[in-house]
Amino acid sequence: MSLPQKVKIVEVGPRDGLQNEKEIIGAEVKVELVNRLSQAGFANIEAASFVSPKWVPQMATSAEVMAAIARKPGVIYSALTPNMRGFEAALAAGAGEVVIFGAASEAFSQKNINCSIAESIERFREVAEAAKANKIRLRGSISCSFGCPYQGEVAPDAVADVVQRMRDLGCDEIDIADTIGVGTARKVQGVFERVAKEYPLAQLSGHFHDTYGQALANIYASLEVGVAIFHSSVAGLGGCPYAKGATGNVSSEDVLYLMQGLGIETGIDLDTVVDAGQFISRHLGRKAVSRAGNAIAAKRAVAAN
Numbered sequence: 001m002s003l004p005q006k007v008k009i010v011e012v013g014p015r016d017g018l019q020n021e022k023e024i025i026g027a028e029v030k031v032e033l034v035n036r037l038s039q040a041g042f043a044n045i046e047a048a049s050f051v052s053p054k055w056v057p058q059m060a061t062s063a064e065v066m067a068a069i070a071r072k073p074g075v076i077y078s079a080l081t082p083n084m085r086g087f088e089a090a091l092a093a094g095a096g097e098v099v100i101f102g103a104a105s106e107a108f109s110q111k112n113i114n115c116s117i118a119e120s121i122e123r124f125r126e127v128a129e130a131a132k133a134n135k136i137r138l139r140g141s142i143s144c145s146f147g148c149p150y151q152g153e154v155a156p157d158a159v160a161d162v163v164q165r166m167r168d169l170g171c172d173e174i175d176i177a178d179t180i181g182v183g184t185a186r187k188v189q190g191v192f193e194r195v196a197k198e199y200p201l202a203q204l205s206g207h208f209h210d211t212y213g214q215a216l217a218n219i220y221a222s223l224e225v226g227v228a229i230f231h232s233s234v235a236g237l238g239g240c241p242y243a244k245g246a247t248g249n250v251s252s253e254d255v256l257y258l259m260q261g262l263g264i265e266t267g268i269d270l271d272t273v274v275d276a277g278q279f280i281s282r283h284l285g286r287k288a289v290s291r292a293g294n295a296i297a298a299k300r301a302v303a304a305n
């Protein structure tokens, strides 16, 4: 099968990336990061998370961030909303898309959102109805689709079951997430082939953390089966507070370099993303976790001398 000619890359660094930072990052830094990413051409940026600040303190400034960003026409700014309280906050903040996030593993569901999978779907139902009533895009995210830090193996049928439930809630897009980065290429293809029996492939996305260094291979494998939406994080920021040892999402710079090489259109300017990655890495006081980003930055430094 030929690869898609065009893909959508959803930038999740300001949320999935920064949520895991121990030191509280000022809202002004988050705002500048989001603005740099919209300038780079991302049409969908996960900028906020309206969860309990006791659970994820770093996201407590989400309303402030959403109020201060320079909104670029056409860009969707997304927010995580685990319940109605989160939805109301996202609505007030002007989120263009709300994200309900569940899991394919019971153990992870309990650790991350303190309820069973079935309970989470009931909680999401109200959020889904409110999103529809307010004409806000609704995305569903399914953690541990390729393995769970607590329970180990996760069967493709378990992922498909949650996909069906999220489809029935009216999700416009569903993320198949590798929270702890354990998936490998053939397994990833198998899961996408299984879930595509329940929900249109064109609305499924691949959300890969790079813990085991498999994310780019998994993205290529997903492209081979027709997946055309991917999540990535500038400078490879991130992890998950409820999956110890999990590292960041695949870096946006690496994904864009791959897409460029494959001649796949993204609408995003890699150089501007490299600048954004260097900006946030300088702020965090460490090197970007992006091979392509660091290579491009190093090449520029040589050229400047």
Ligand code: HMG
Pocket: 016, 019, 049, 050, 051, 052, 053, 054, 055, 056, 080, 082, 083, 084, 085, 086, 087, 101, 112, 113, 114, 141, 142, 143, 144, 177, 178, 179, 207, 209, 239, 240, 241, 242
């Ligand atoms: P709970 O303790 O079961 O619920 O938490 P609760 O209703 O008893 O609320 C507890 C406290 O939080 C209360 O405050 C509520 O008012 C408050 P208190 O009375 O103790 O002072 N609260 C809220 N505050 C602000 N906004 C809200 C909100 N809701 C309740 N929306 C809950 C249940 C879902 C709230 C909690 O478990 C939670 O916030 N979990 C979030 C965990 C999280 O954010 N994880 C990271 C994001 S998911 C992820 O990264 C994976 C993903 O990237 C995909 C992948 O890679 O797998 C998406």
Ligand code: MG
Pocket: 016, 177, 179, 207, 209, 239, 240, 249
């Ligand atoms: Mg994630």
